[in-house]
Amino acid sequence: MTRIRLNDTTLRDGSHSVRHQYTPEQVRAVVRALDDANIEMIEVTHGDGLGGSSFNYGFSHTSDLDLVEVAVDEARNAKIAVLLLPGLGTVADLKEAHARGAGMVRIATHCTEADISVRHFQAARELGLETGGFLMLSHRISPAELAAQARIMVDAGCQCVYVVDSAGALIMEQAGDRVKALVDEIGDEAQVGFHGHQNMSFGVANSVLAVRAGARQIDGSLAGLGAGAGNSPTEVVATSFAVLGIETGVDVEKIQAAAEDVLKPMVPRLPAIDRSSIVQGQMGVYSSFLLHAERASERYGVPTAEILREVGRRGYVGGQEDMIIDVAVHLSDSAA
Template sequence: MKIGNDESARQQSVSILDCTLREGSYAVDFQLPAEVIERILVELDESGVRFIELGHGWGLNGHTIARPGLVSDEDQFKLAAKVVRKAAWGGIGMPGVATFEQIGQLADAGASFFRIGVNITEIDSAPDYVTRSKELGLLTSMNLMKTQVLPDDGVVESVRRCESFGADMVYIVDSYGSLLPDDASRLIAAARAAVDIPVGFHGHDNLGMAHANTFAAIQGGATLVDTTLDGMGRSAGNASTEGVSTLMRKLALSSDLDNFRLATASETIVQPLERITDSRYFQLVGAFTGLHSSSFPMFARIAAEVGVDVAQVMERVSAIDPVSPTAELTRREALALKSGRQ
């Protein structure tokens, strides 16, 4: 089982998994130039980050459901194989989008890990992906998106099932950016108590809690925490690599991270990138109602067409289906709101 390309990746009790090149690509509409990708890879590797995720924001085969990346997944993998000397690197994919052939291409290119992103209510779609990834010798994680839609006991049961599928690791994902620190530490601790595999945390910053939640997750026993340089990511973004690495150094959780070099990389490579605009209003409404940013354009469009307040529509929709809300459901609730029906 490959866990990393150097011994320190195996020994570090709490590690950063930087996903600037994958999660962060949302913020630039997936248009990261090759030279930027290479510079980020080098800086992360030389700064002591031990796990690096790259590829299209939507994961393997993501170009089929969103704008293609400026640099293809395959070419990103070649860059990583060329310049990464110390860190483990890998990719992510969603059942029904990523193909087994592409997971094989990831492994053949020299990747060490593969993460399976799946809604926590849809984990039955994942076992074959776990099996295939492990057959290829990849460290295999199941990332449980939209964790908040289940009560704690439901989350724990889902985590147990991930372990039974053969996953090497499971992630609690704050997809809506709506968790508070007590939530993050409680969920991580409950998951850790339920399984023998490591538990990780991926947070979003809709409520400005990404750093606090990441720290709380570490306190709860998280083994890996996701970050991006400058916090660049989808919608409100994520905890910043430079911020979390500084926190880890300050608390003596890691002596390997060059947090000031990471801050320099954030300031000189990532901050100058031209990013697409994102609505702070929707970030907050999404966190409050528990709805994912991928549906925000649909909510805005239908609310405007019907002539009702979008936040009220989102509240109604969330009470019915916070995981996969449809245009039909949204329009029905918007019309009901307009007519005054409960």
């Protein structure tokens, strides 16, 4: 079997879990541990990517560009990647990240909006960056429709398109079928990847099925740190792949130590598969909405799970975090 690249997003998706409060010292410690475990790509930015530090998404403790520079300085072998959401991050942000040493950008759009990524892929390739494309909330459309969106990204210069289960809503064949559809569409023109969440507890299983369907890059984060119920835990994915004979080059003992001895002591709260996060998976709600919904629940006295159910009914997508307040107010008024 072709070797799989296991990417780590502790310092990007995991930023949601720590309310974007990573310090330079913490970034150094995590990068050092991941690098020592032979992780080849480490993603570092605000949870919502370059430019994400804002009132709407939450302010960072330290500028993500400064954290990128710290990560690049600490890594000996790993490539440092950044995330960019068009309309939030800009080409200017991308150029600055490149100047700070980033070697890859993953450009993320809603699963039906790949066309807004074209300019950013072109700019990234001109800079010589490795490129990845995130099709977020991939459960929202059929495998064939998702493959058509992947085609747009590949034609624009994307080198790996990821099926992104932003809500942790995909279950087994629902993930594998989407990966296969992308593989069938783009063939050898680009790779296909998978990014899973644990809301319905299928992140690791879906990652295995993604590989069997042809994915060549898989995401994880240490101790599952990430939005919602968290990401597929890097240390569990690496260990499972080793047991199954799927080659990653990752040192299993060192990646387990990175999660247990380095990451866990610095994190006040680890993600959990609880009622609210399960509802996110059930209703297909964007995982990063969880903390926003919890804050709205405290303010308006409405259960978090009920807010998330209504958000799911309304079909909100990433970027509509401000609408969660409207939902909480509506539910509060209805209960009065």
